[in-house]
Amino acid sequence: MKRLIFAAVLAGIMLLSGCEATELGGRAIIQAAAVDFDGHEYVVSALLFSSGGGSGGEIDPSNENVIKVTGRGSTFAAAVDDISLTDGKEIYMSENRLLILGSGFSETDVTPVLETAARDMWCSLNMLVCCADDPELLTDMHFTEGITAAQKPVDMIENAYRSGGSPRADLLTLLNNTAAGRKSMIPMFSPEQNGFGMTSDEDGMTAVLSGSRILSGGKLAERLDSRATAGEMLISGNSDRALLTFSHGGREYSCEAYCVKAERLEEGEVRVSARLRRRNGEELPEELRQAAMLELDALINAALAAE
Amino acid sequence: MQENSHKISAAQLFCILLLMRISAEIVYPTSGGFGGTGLAAALTAEVIRFVVALPVLIYSFKGRSFYAAIKRKNCFWGWASAIGAAVLLAWFVIRTLICSSQFAQRVLLNNISIWIIGALLSGFAVYATVKGAEALARSGVLFLAAAVIITLLVILADIPYMQFDRELPEWTTALFITDLIERLTRSGEYLVFAAFLPYVKDSGNAKSGTRSGAAGMWYAFAGGLSAVLLCVFFGAVLGEYQSMTEYPIAAAASMADIVLLKRLDGLTCAVWILAAAFRCGMLLFSMFSILGECRKKEESI
Numbered sequence: 001m002k003r004l005i006f007a008a009v010l011a012g013i014m015l016l017s018g019c020e021a022t023e024l025g026g027r028a029i030i031q032a033a034a035v036d037f038d039g040h041e042y043v044v045s046a047l048l049f050s051s052g053g054g055s056g057g058e059i060d061p062s063n064e065n066v067i068k069v070t071g072r073g074s075t076f077a078a079a080v081d082d083i084s085l086t087d088g089k090e091i092y093m094s095e096n097r098l099l100i101l102g103s104g105f106s107e108t109d110v111t112p113v114l115e116t117a118a119r120d121m122w123c124s125l126n127m128l129v130c131c132a133d134d135p136e137l138l139t140d141m142h143f144t145e146g147i148t149a150a151q152k153p154v155d156m157i158e159n160a161y162r163s164g165g166s167p168r169a170d171l172l173t174l175l176n177n178t179a180a181g182r183k184s185m186i187p188m189f190s191p192e193q194n195g196f197g198m199t200s201d202e203d204g205m206t207a208v209l210s211g212s213r214i215l216s217g218g219k220l221a222e223r224l225d226s227r228a229t230a231g232e233m234l235i236s237g238n239s240d241r242a243l244l245t246f247s248h249g250g251r252e253y254s255c256e257a258y259c260v261k262a263e264r265l266e267e268g269e270v271r272v273s274a275r276l277r278r279r280n281g282e283e284l285p286e287e288l289r290q291a292a293m294l295e296l297d298a299l300i301n302a303a304l305a306a307e
Numbered sequence: 308m309q310e311n312s313h314k315i316s317a318a319q320l321f322c323i324l325l326l327m328r329i330s331a332e333i334v335y336p337t338s339g340g341f342g343g344t345g346l347a348a349a350l351t352a353e354v355i356r357f358v359v360a361l362p363v364l365i366y367s368f369k370g371r372s373f374y375a376a377i378k379r380k381n382c383f384w385g386w387a388s389a390i391g392a393a394v395l396l397a398w399f400v401i402r403t404l405i406c407s408s409q410f411a412q413r414v415l416l417n418n419i420s421i422w423i424i425g426a427l428l429s430g431f432a433v434y435a436t437v438k439g440a441e442a443l444a445r446s447g448v449l450f451l452a453a454a455v456i457i458t459l460l461v462i463l464a465d466i467p468y469m470q471f472d473r474e475l476p477e478w479t480t481a482l483f484i485t486d487l488i489e490r491l492t493r494s495g496e497y498l499v500f501a502a503f504l505p506y507v508k509d510s511g512n513a514k515s516g517t518r519s520g521a522a523g524m525w526y527a528f529a530g531g532l533s534a535v536l537l538c539v540f541f542g543a544v545l546g547e548y549q550s551m552t553e554y555p556i557a558a559a560a561s562m563a564d565i566v567l568l569k570r571l572d573g574l575t576c577a578v579w580i581l582a583a584a585f586r587c588g589m590l591l592f593s594m595f596s597i598l599g600e601c602r603k604k605e606e607s608i
Contacts, residue, residue, distance in 0.1 A: 001443075003438065007431060007434050007435075034402065094561075095569065096569065115551075118548075118558075119552075122561070124561045124562060124569075124570055125545075125548070125558055125561055125562050126468065126561075126562045126564075172468075172545065172546070172548055172562070174546075175548050176545075176546040176547040176548055178546040179548070179551060180474065180476075180547050181549075
């Protein structure tokens, strides 16, 4: 039996190591990738971990252990291969944490890109997907926080999703919804000059979540602003909470709506029920409840108006 | 009366049969449908296997060498059944080798020739066959333990992604039939069960036949349960993508994130590839064992 187990372990070692093993330094490890279609070809900009830079423990723009490489090609796979040619390393996308779609996919079906990423590039199915008019917005930013180059925008999406302010779209959800003919909400980033210290640049430019886009029939369709996005998340059941800011008696108040249930009625209207509390967890006074519910209605109406 | 010098326990027999069953579910490519169609195909395949194997299961409660017993009743039918089983087992060996090599290349070793992978797996299977029933049974228990642990880790890590309220697709008869045929071609465990009956040892007051039969019945139940649980797990985690991917375990494990291990697909697939190689060894050993049993002049029931 010992010999048999030894043989199994030996076979495993041989199988796992492979005959053409690639050293870590020979791999272009993609941490975040932006992809767009310019009407003729796919353009992929990727943030690569460069093992030739710093210690590799954390992002360090001063040591330049994160580099941006752009590739072009007639297909997504060809564009990724172009990155490999430019960088001189074998592409490794399994650790990619963020895929940013450009506005070029308003006209072109993004499904082949998603399928290639899942099947041929072995991207993890829980990799987040977001969009931006110029997808290189996020790959051009040198975020100073995070273990990987993608961590800051990923944290922004996760945090906004938890508060009900922005959707969270991962590769699996998009593939499933596209296959079943359902619509998906994708978080959208926009540039903003509000982030001194967030990036290594000194111009204060950063990226913020500014609503979402609907992926329908494989193409990026409607744009929803932040309010309409929050409302649509409640209507679609993607979220059951929202942060509300409203005025009452000349003063500004903020509260959290939770356990929100938005039910579509046959007449095209939406019936909403919710529990309300202050952001510190205390009960919301009775006199503020009506104003808060009006604000919640306004979010729902913004989503309905955008449909 | 001739006794086999290598003996295994009924519990070991149950373990190796279950390992073979689950490894076939995992490493064989599937076009299985997500939802009711896939689940119905899985259950129907288990029922068909069980019904076809019922004579062996009933016999196992009272006797040992199934094919030798047939031969004693009628020499021609004894040999015909043994050769038929051996041919089927040979086909299952070849099919398992091809499928597990493809699985290994597709999910783990993209740059390596499928022939090299196939040769390694074949070498392992032949070596396992040469080592005999006892070594196979003992290592099978260890492989099953390793495979169950890694698969449980994947299931636990995928709990956050499970959705049991997914919209299910409509029933598709064509997909059901395709899936059912695919699943039936992943069989072979009951043939192995019949081949291993002479190796099960007596234990305590219970007769070996009672224990063998109980192992077979428990395997039938556990095999069906594991097929259903895998269907439900893949459906809950992957949704429609279950029908789009050939290897749902690799897709599900790619999302499994445990502390520093960001994805468990490599480790999971490596363990199941070894389990598939073990399956090949079991099938190969059973093939020779069946023919060997029939060649013996005297047999005990």
